[in-house]
Amino acid sequence: MPNPGQALVSILSMAHIPCKVLIISPVPRDRFFQDERWTAGVIGLGYVGLPLLLTAIKKGLGGIGFDISQELVDALNAGRSHIDDVSDEELEKALADGVEFTTDPGRLGEADALFICVPSPLGRNRQPDLSYIEAAAETVQRVVRPGQLVSLESTSYPGTTEDFVLPAIERAGFKLDTDEVYLAFSPERVSPGEDLKTGQIPKVVGGVTVESGRIAEIAYKRIVPAVHLVSSARAAEMTKLIENTYRAVNIGLVNEIAQLAHELDIDIWEVIDAAATKPFGFQAFYPGPGVGGHCIPLDPQYLSWRAREANFATRFIDTAEQVNVQMPLYNVTRISDLLNERGFPVFGTEVLGVGISYKANIADDRESASIEVLRGLAKRGAQVSVLDPLVGDDRIRSHGFNPVSADDDLGRFAIAAVLTDHSGVDYERIAREVPVVYDARGVYRRLGLKFDNVVPL
Numbered sequence: 001m002p003n004p005g006q007a008l009v010s011i012l013s014m015a016h017i018p019c020k021v022l023i024i025s026p027v028p029r030d031r032f033f034q035d036e037r038w039t040a041g042v043i044g045l046g047y048v049g050l051p052l053l054l055t056a057i058k059k060g061l062g063g064i065g066f067d068i069s070q071e072l073v074d075a076l077n078a079g080r081s082h083i084d085d086v087s088d089e090e091l092e093k094a095l096a097d098g099v100e101f102t103t104d105p106g107r108l109g110e111a112d113a114l115f116i117c118v119p120s121p122l123g124r125n126r127q128p129d130l131s132y133i134e135a136a137a138e139t140v141q142r143v144v145r146p147g148q149l150v151s152l153e154s155t156s157y158p159g160t161t162e163d164f165v166l167p168a169i170e171r172a173g174f175k176l177d178t179d180e181v182y183l184a185f186s187p188e189r190v191s192p193g194e195d196l197k198t199g200q201i202p203k204v205v206g207g208v209t210v211e212s213g214r215i216a217e218i219a220y221k222r223i224v225p226a227v228h229l230v231s232s233a234r235a236a237e238m239t240k241l242i243e244n245t246y247r248a249v250n251i252g253l254v255n256e257i258a259q260l261a262h263e264l265d266i267d268i269w270e271v272i273d274a275a276a277t278k279p280f281g282f283q284a285f286y287p288g289p290g291v292g293g294h295c296i297p298l299d300p301q302y303l304s305w306r307a308r309e310a311n312f313a314t315r316f317i318d319t320a321e322q323v324n325v326q327m328p329l330y331n332v333t334r335i336s337d338l339l340n341e342r343g344f345p346v347f348g349t350e351v352l353g354v355g356i357s358y359k360a361n362i363a364d365d366r367e368s369a370s371i372e373v374l375r376g377l378a379k380r381g382a383q384v385s386v387l388d389p390l391v392g393d394d395r396i397r398s399h400g401f402n403p404v405s406a407d408d409d410l411g412r413f414a415i416a417a418v419l420t421d422h423s424g425v426d427y428e429r430i431a432r433e434v435p436v437v438y439d440a441r442g443v444y445r446r447l448g449l450k451f452d453n454v455v456p457l
């Protein structure tokens, strides 16, 4: 909590009154973040921000969540979660433990650490859209006060924290360290639908100054099980990008090899399973409809964009992107070929898409390659229906597809395409009722289900 002097600075800066007052905190900041019950302020309450805030509450800290969406804040205050990995019960418990959700940025002045978790999408022409980070930095400028740690968690190119957040702190009249304001970057690594949640995943932290890194490390240790401190915010920013670029490149590699394997009449799934028996030096990645979600298709583009600025060509990233981006079309071709072999035109034929979210066991369908595949078939005139136990019917209709429920008759479909491998789907029944099943996820092999009419990617 702020001391009275800090609160004064906070009020003045919210009123845009320049205030260069140096207030020495009663407790040194390292001891404060290590021992006291401090308050986490989270800017942006989406897939990253909300779990982070609730994890801080679970660890006994105070919490204020700020978002620009009034609708979202009202829902959260009413105990309704919009995130797969956060249940309503968990949210209600956090509300009972004192978490507060607000659209009033002024409340962030009460927080001791500010965590920026706003979107960092690609804009038109697939260039980084940094407008959300810029807007969040402006919010920081209005509320920042001595004693506060500011940490950017949004994924972005190396240099973002120094380019956007540091100037905002300086415009507010503060110098890092000397004015007891600290600035760091710490990438979020959570992956929706996975067993490991925010509070269980080690964090990488890098400060804009050495002291900022040290303070951020101490603060994060109160929230997550382990912190790996790197020497700079730029190193931490780059860490996130290499993690996701590694995935994008390896998925691109296996997507390309899968196409070759099909030409050579070799089962790629059998080959990957065989290679994965090697106890070292090989990590299994699997082919599919393409890459989706808000990380894998986007993050490498932040790196290649920054590389272009430095006149550097990121050839692996670009090649992987080319392969991954054309995977939906490759899947459309494979499905069309299967129909053709059985005497069906794509035009007018009933096709069942199984799963449209971007990965298994989540309801999030943003940037989903599965949807791209079905759009490609619809464009060629197919009548596309979707069975997805997690994505709501309205959402399915919004993409132009007909929702199908688990107990509907599946006999009318000429083909089913498994595009997202949710558990809780009756794959056996689909293979029994639909004449041919195209399995883009290798789910039948994984479940040990053997059907002659199932054709893997």
Ligand SMILES: NC(=O)c1ccc[n+]([C@@H]2O[C@H](COP(=O)([O-])OP(=O)(O)OC[C@H]3O[C@@H](n4cnc5c(N)ncnc54)[C@H](O)[C@@H]3O)[C@@H](O)[C@H]2O)c1
Pocket (backbone or CB within 6 Å): 043, 044, 045, 046, 047, 048, 049, 066, 067, 068, 069, 072, 117, 118, 119, 120, 132, 135, 136, 139, 153, 154, 155, 156, 188, 189, 190, 191, 192, 294, 295
């Ligand atoms: N979703 C993931 O799995 C994941 C994983 C790791 C990292 N990330 C990264 O984390 C960041 C956040 O992603 P997300 O998935 O949580 O986004 P999200 O879209 O789920 O949530 C972002 C929230 O920020 C709010 N917001 C936008 N501008 C704001 C502003 N100026 N002030 C306050 N709130 C604002 C939005 O209303 C929204 O509620 C991105 O950089 C993303 O790349 C995401």
